[in-house]
Amino acid sequence: DIQMTQSPSSLSASVGDRVAISCRASQDISSNLAWFQQKPGKAPKSLIYAASTLQSGVPSKFSGSGSGTDFTLTISSLQPEDFATYYCQQYNSYPLTFGGGTKVEIK
Amino acid sequence: EVQLVESGGGLVQPGGSLRLSCAASGFTFSDHYMDWVRQTPGKGLEWVGRIRNKAHSFTTEYAASVKGRFTISRDDSQNSLYLQMNSLKTEDTAVYYCARTGVHSDQDYWGQGTLVTVSS
Numbered sequence: 592d593i594q595m596t597q598s599p600s601s602l603s604a605s606v607g608d609r610v611a612i613s614c615r616a617s618q619d620i621s622s623n624l625a626w627f628q629q630k631p632g633k634a635p636k637s638l639i640y641a642a643s644t645l646q647s648g649v650p651s652k653f654s655g656s657g658s659g660t661d662f663t664l665t666i667s668s669l670q671p672e673d674f675a676t677y678y679c680q681q682y683n684s685y686p687l688t689f690g691g692g693t694k695v696e697i698k
Numbered sequence: 699e700v701q702l703v704e705s706g707g708g709l710v711q712p713g714g715s716l717r718l719s720c721a722a723s724g725f726t727f728s729d730h731y732m733d734w735v736r737q738t739p740g741k742g743l744e745w746v747g748r749i750r751n752k753a754h755s756f757t758t759e760y761a762a763s764v765k766g767r768f769t770i771s772r773d774d775s776q777n778s779l780y781l782q783m784n785s786l787k788t789e790d791t792a793v794y795y796c797a798r799t800g801v802h803s804d805q806d807y808w809g810q811g812t813l814v815t816v817s818s
Contacts, residue, residue, distance in 0.1 A: 634810055635735075635743065635805075637805060644802075678742070682802075682804055689743040691742055
């Protein structure tokens with residue numbers, strides 16, 4: 592199975608900050624990576640697929656980069672509604688696997 | 699608007715069975731692969747399995763942790779997805795989500811989830 596490792600597991604940031612979340616795959620997954628946002632008590636919401644393509648309706652403050660084994664989700668200018676947990680997922684091969692999540696909290 | 703609504707969760711004893719349903723609307727259900735994903739407090743998100751569409755013979759894929767115990771099926775005439783769970787274990791306790799597989803094999807829409815608790 593492909594292991595997905597996210598870092599950090601949590602971070603504290605202020606409104607207006609730019610944050611970056613890392614996701615590393617245990618083997619080459621090309622660009623077959625997605626990012627999700629989850630708020631407490633809610634289902635995950637798809638933000639990005641194919642490592643860098645925004646889902647329809649997702650604001651451009653979210654961006655994704657990387658290929659192969661190293662990927663980054665960047666959120667520019669954090670707003671109150673962005674405080675949530677973010678997950679990466681590889682869909683390059685079965686079983687699909689998720690990272691452990693990064694909780695973005697208010698400083 | 700794409701909508702996915704799960705139902706069928708509840709409390710079941712270890713060794714028991716449960717069938718989850720997911721009602722889909724707002725898109726051509728028969729065109730899409732569909733997934734089940736679960737979430738436990740301790741283990742985060744775990745992909746459970748996938749069913750392909752008719753064009754791909756409704757074939758399925760499963761996580762090793764559920765293979766042989768869980769079965770995914772679909773009824774395209776009812777726009778419905780199912781998860782039959784047998785021989786349930788305490789570690790199957792989780793919120794179960796159905797999700798639509800996007801064109802890039804990611805999960806682009808998710809239901810609200812249904813809680814399954816396996817306990818005596």
